[in-house]
Amino acid sequence: MIDTLCDQADASNIAVACVYCDFNAREQSATALFGALLKQVVSALEPIPDQVQKAFGDSKRGVGGRRLLLPDILKMLSKSLSCLRRVFICIDALDEFPAKHRPELWESLQQIILKCTNTRLFLTGRLHIRGEVQKYFPGSANMLRISSGARDIRLYLEMKLRREFELDAMDKELEADILRIIPEVVSGTYVFSQDDEL
Amino acid sequence: MDRMPGVGDWLLLTNEFIRWNQGADAGAKHVLFCYGDPGVGKTYLRYGWQLPLNSMDEAKQ
Numbered sequence: 001m002i003d004t005l006c007d008q009a010d011a012s013n014i015a016v017a018c019v020y021c022d023f024n025a026r027e028q029s030a031t032a033l034f035g036a037l038l039k040q041v042v043s044a045l046e047p048i049p050d051q052v053q054k055a056f057g058d059s060k061r062g063v064g065g066r067r068l069l070l071p072d073i074l075k076m077l078s079k080s081l082s083c084l085r086r087v088f089i090c091i092d093a094l095d096e097f098p099a100k101h102r103p104e105l106w107e108s109l110q111q112i113i114l115k116c117t118n119t120r121l122f123l124t125g126r127l128h129i130r131g132e133v134q135k136y137f138p139g140s141a142n143m144l145r146i147s148s149g150a151r152d153i154r155l156y157l158e159m160k161l162r163r164e165f166e167l168d169a170m171d172k173e174l175e176a177d178i179l180r181i182i183p184e185v186v187s188g189t190y191v192f193s194q195d196d197e198l
Numbered sequence: 199m200d201r202m203p204g205v206g207d208w209l210l211l212t213n214e215f216i217r218w219n220q221g222a223d224a225g226a227k228h229v230l231f232c233y234g235d236p237g238v239g240k241t242y243l244r245y246g247w248q249l250p251l252n253s254m255d256e257a258k259q
Contacts, residue, residue, distance in 0.1 A: 146234035
C-alpha cells in the first residue's frame with residue numbers, strides 16, 4: 001500500500017516517508033529514525049540534486065567513515081525535503097519510542113517543520129503522548145482521537161461473516177444479532193471512556 | 199497489510215485532516231497527531247491515504 005502511494009507521489013513531486021516505533025526494536029534512537037526517513041526521502045528524488053550529493057559527500061569526509069551524526073542527517077534531510085513540493089512524514093506508535101530519547105526526536109522534528117514548511121507530520125501514539133505533542137508544537141498541531149466507530153466495526157464484521165463462517169452454523173437471526181450487538185457494545189465502551197478522560 | 203476497504207475513511211473527511219492535508223504552507227498546522235487506546239486502529243489509518251493525495255493533486259491542477 002505504501003509502495004502504491006509512493007508510485008503516485010513520485011509523479012507529482014510529493015513524497016511519503018514512513019517509520020514506526022517498536023518496543024522490541026534493537027536500536028531506537030533519533031539518529032536511526034531520521035536516517036531511515038532520509039533514505040526514503042532521498043530515494044524519492046530523481047535525479048538526486050547536487051546540493052544533497054554535496055552534503056552527503058561533506059558528511060562522509062567529515063566523519064571519517066563513522067556513522068552519520070544526527071545534525072548531518074537533519075541537514076541533508078532539510079535539503080532533500082526542500083526539493084519536493086510536499087512531503088508527508090509518518091511516525092507511528094510514538095509511545096513505543098524510548099522516553100529518554102523522545103526530547104531529541106521532538107526537537108529534531110521542530111527543526112524540520114520550521115525549515116521545511118512544505119512538510120506535514122502524521123504522528124500516532126497513545127493518549128499520554130498528547131501532552132508532549134502540545135508542548136513541542138504549540139499552535140501547530142491538530143489532535144484527533146481515534147476510536148473504533150460502530151460503522152467501521154459493522155463493515156469489518158460483515159466481511160468476516162461473509163468470508164469465514166460455516167454456512168450451516170449461521171442463520172439470519174444470529175447474523176443480525178452479531179451485527180447489531182457487537183458494534184453497539186464496542187462503540188458504547190468508547191463513548192464512556194472518552195467522557196471519562198476528557 | 200490486511201486492511202478492510204472503507205474502514206477509517208471518516209478521518210479523511212474531518213476538518214483537522216483536510217486543513218492539515220490541503221492547507222497552504224504558510225501558517226498551516228503542520229502536525230496531525232492521532233491518539234487512542236491500543237488496538238483501535240491508529241496504525242491502519244495511514245493505509246487509507248491514496249484518496250487525499252489524489253484529491254489534492256486534482257485540486258491543484
